[in-house]
Amino acid sequence: MKKCDICGNELFYDENDKLFCPDCEANEFLETFDEADDRWLEKAHKVVMPKTKPITIRLNVYDIEKAKAQALALSIPYQTFLKDIIHKKLANG
Ligand SMILES: [Zn+2]
Secondary structure: OOEOOOOOOEOEEOOOOOEEOHHHHHHHHHHHOOOOOOOHHHHHHHHHOOOEOOOOOOOOHHHHHHHHHHHHHHOOOHHHHHHHHHHHHHHOO
């Protein structure tokens, strides 16, 4: 687990797989909030959006190949495709 150099809290990955500190981002957001700056919504979204963590899992090679083929047909990265399958399955209990 990587920690923030500033506050020591856990770092998370954003949607571009870049590490960031939600706590420091939230503080910065509050300190620099300017309603006239229409980028505030984008900044707020980053702070509150679901966080991700990298994990390592072993998958059946045939499942990986099937996922790659189906993701290719949809023109999306296969890891995004797998994340979507897991997310939907978990949401449906
Ligand atoms: Zn921090």
